[in-house]
Structures are given as C-alpha cells and as structure tokens.
Amino acid sequence: MQIRKPRVAITIGDPAGIGPEVTLKALRDFETLPCIPLVICRIGVLQKYYQLLMPSWDILDFDQVKSSIDIQKPSFINIHVDAPIPQPSCGSQLTGKESLAYIDAAIDLWKMKIINAMVTGPVNKSLVEKWVPFIGHTEYIAQHIHEDNPRMLMYSGKYNVMLVTTHVPVFKLKDVIGYDVLLQTVTICENSMARIMKKKPKIAICGLDPHCGDQGAIGNFDIDVTSKVIKDAQLKGIIIEGPFSADTIFIPQRWEHYDCVIAHYHDQGLIPFKMLAFDEGVNVTVGLSVIRTSVDHGTAFDIAGKNCAGYSSMKKAIELASYLALKEE
Known part of the structure; x- marks a missing residue:
C-alpha cells in the first residue's frame, strides 16, 4: 500500500533574510522528500529563483488554497502583500510584517486541516514585534491555537x-x-x-x-x-x-x-x-497539538542575497516535520 505523503507548510521567514535562499536550496531535490511541500511566501520574493529550480510547481493564492483541502503536488502559496519587494539584507518593519503574515497563514492552514505540519523560516523578532507582541514562534503559535504548554x-x-x-x-x-x-x-x-x-x-x-x-x-x-x-x-x-x-x-x-x-x-x-x-x-x-519544526539559526541579514547560506538545518527541519506527520497518519 502506498503511504500518503503529508502536506507540510514551509514559511520562508523574513523575506530580506536568508530564509528564501535556504528554503529553495533545501527543496531542490523535493522529489525525494517524504512530504508534499507547500511554500508560503510572496512569489515575487522568489521570482529570480523558483522558475529555475521548480518550474513544475503550482502557484496558488492563499484564498484559493483555503477552498482546496486536497493539494497533491508541491506548490507555492502566494500571500498578497502591499509593499515593494524587499532587497536582501534590508530588514525593516515591512519585512517584519510580511514574515508575520506567512506565520499567520501557516497557522490558518493547520486550523483548517489543510496541512499536517509546518516548518518556519527565520524571522527577526524585533521587526515582527513592531506589529504584535512577539518573543518567538513557539509562544506565538501556542497562543494562536489556544494551547499553553509549549x-x-x-x-x-x-x-x-x-x-x-x-x-x-x-x-x-x-x-x-x-x-x-x-x-x-x-x-x-x-x-x-x-x-x-x-x-x-x-x-x-x-x-x-x-x-x-x-x-x-x-x-x-x-x-x-x-x-x-x-x-x-x-x-x-x-x-x-x-x-x-x-x-x-x-x-x-x-x-x-x-x-x-x-x-x-x-x-x-x-x-x-x-x-x-x-x-x-x-x-x-x-x-502542542501542532507539529512545528524550524531552523536553528536566524535571518543572517549580513549574508542574505550572497548565495552562501548553508541549508542543512532547513532540510533536516523539513525531513523531521514530515517524519513526525507520517507517524500521526
């Protein structure tokens, strides 16, 4: 019997940090991953790269995904953001707001049972906190799924x-x-x-x-x-x-x-x-009841856009989230 692959949402983190880079690098060999990856991003942030690496992937608007609970192929989940595309290494209040929108989208997809697990890219806490109280993904996710023992x-x-x-x-x-x-x-x-x-x-x-x-x-x-x-x-x-x-x-x-x-x-x-x-x-x-993994590093604004960021932590985070989700099936 063929095992059904879990759907794993992956947020790219702060769009001006290394999150977009390490996400795409970790997914280059997506066919071998034990999951259906759903990358939550603003597609314009990845415009230069995704067409080269993942030309066969679907691009779905977030509202479109909410009405389709049976996604069966790797996809980009496009989040609409009313702001200029940020330059790598230029973190700002706006990139903090955008990275928060990615997290909120992943939480919503989990609540709607569209995804089985989530992997979060690195954000800058001080930039996110310009918009909401935020001391970390762990506490923020727990609060928004109304659980209190993370x-x-x-x-x-x-x-x-x-x-x-x-x-x-x-x-x-x-x-x-x-x-x-x-x-x-x-x-x-x-x-x-x-x-x-x-x-x-x-x-x-x-x-x-x-x-x-x-x-x-x-x-x-x-x-x-x-x-x-x-x-x-x-x-x-x-x-x-x-x-x-x-x-x-x-x-x-x-x-x-x-x-x-x-x-x-x-x-x-x-x-x-x-x-x-x-x-x-x-x-x-x-x-918590949600499966969530993350990289063990930050946004690294100083090297963003230089194509030198290591991606092993992101790849292992995706693999572990997939493994844990498979065990829940």
Whole structure:
C-alpha cells in the first residue's frame, strides 16, 4: 500500500533574510522528500529563483488554497502583500510584517486541516514585534491555537536538549520554574523523544544553580525542587538522572550517554547545542497539538542575497516535520 505523503507548510521567514535562499536550496531535490511541500511566501520574493529550480510547481493564492483541502503536488502559496519587494539584507518593519503574515497563514492552514505540519523560516523578532507582541514562534503559535504548554526541543539526533523555559530573562527564572513546570517538562520530554526515537529515552537534567547549588552553599533550588522532580518522575517509570552541573553534562562524551538533556533556560542549553550541532540542528516545538519544526539559526541579514547560506538545518527541519506527520497518519 502506498503511504500518503503529508502536506507540510514551509514559511520562508523574513523575506530580506536568508530564509528564501535556504528554503529553495533545501527543496531542490523535493522529489525525494517524504512530504508534499507547500511554500508560503510572496512569489515575487522568489521570482529570480523558483522558475529555475521548480518550474513544475503550482502557484496558488492563499484564498484559493483555503477552498482546496486536497493539494497533491508541491506548490507555492502566494500571500498578497502591499509593499515593494524587499532587497536582501534590508530588514525593516515591512519585512517584519510580511514574515508575520506567512506565520499567520501557516497557522490558518493547520486550523483548517489543510496541512499536517509546518516548518518556519527565520524571522527577526524585533521587526515582527513592531506589529504584535512577539518573543518567538513557539509562544506565538501556542497562543494562536489556544494551547499553553509549549516546550522547545533542539534536536540533532546525536545531541538533543529540551528547555524548561524558552525566552525568559534570567532574572525571572525562579519566578517561572517550579515543581509543576519542571515535572511537566520531564513528562513532555519523555513523550516527545519516545515519539521520535520509537523507544523509551534516557534523560538527564541540569541543575539550575551553578554546581547544582553546591549542597546549599550557593542555593537550595536543585536540592528542594529539581531532585524531588527526578525522584517523582522515576516513580512514574521515566528514565532520568541528575541533577548535573551544566558545565560538565554537555561535554560530548557525557551528553552522548543520554538521549536528551533538559536545561532550565535558553542559553544554558542552546550555547552547547549550537557549538556542537549548529549545522545539523532542528528546533522542534513540542507539547502542542501542532507539529512545528524550524531552523536553528536566524535571518543572517549580513549574508542574505550572497548565495552562501548553508541549508542543512532547513532540510533536516523539513525531513523531521514530515517524519513526525507520517507517524500521526
């Protein structure tokens, strides 16, 4: 029996960044992808390139797509934007507004069950925030599908890290992280990694404080909270160890011993991840009903339009979103 390919929406991110370039590069061999890619963009942004790379693709207006829930070939979903075509590297309030329109279109297509998953290109948060409150795709998508427990999983296969918090300032961490949030993160981590790996994962968790509080000399959070969460998770059958000092658990030889490491905050987890897995990394939103992956890099305005951006993260994001969507079929 032939397996039906999932439809995966791919937003190109900020049209003045490297998103358009890495999207088209990742889709050059689209015939081999396990999905039907639907690229959400303003077709004029890609005008120079798509006719050379994908002349057989359909170009559909967004309103046209909303009335056709059975798209069966790769397509560009054209979003109408009343603004000049931006020049590469020239990010502005208008490109922020345009990249937001792409995200909103992907969310709408998911709500209408036209797509099975979405992959998001890189945006500039400060430019998007000129129009709406926006601290990141993860939180924005959760808000607009009315769900409230998203987590960020950075996945490369060899090195994987999940964050307890996403874009929270360091001085607010202890106001946000507590027993319930931490235990919920551990549960989401086990479920998400098991779904990807097809086996029960082995998890490690960092301490929040330096040296896990150094037996109370620095702080008691990891004694009172993190350690209790570990014990209670183990009673539920979750394979988890820790807390470990963040300055040693991410040494490759130790990290490779675990399927995923849970870090408490953004830089605690993403600095080591990007040092070791930048080219292979994928940002996966977990804890929500929507399947969403993303590149693990930004808009890179400084190199946009120079045809030198690496596209492996975008390609892996598309492949992982397709894989997860196939498992849902």
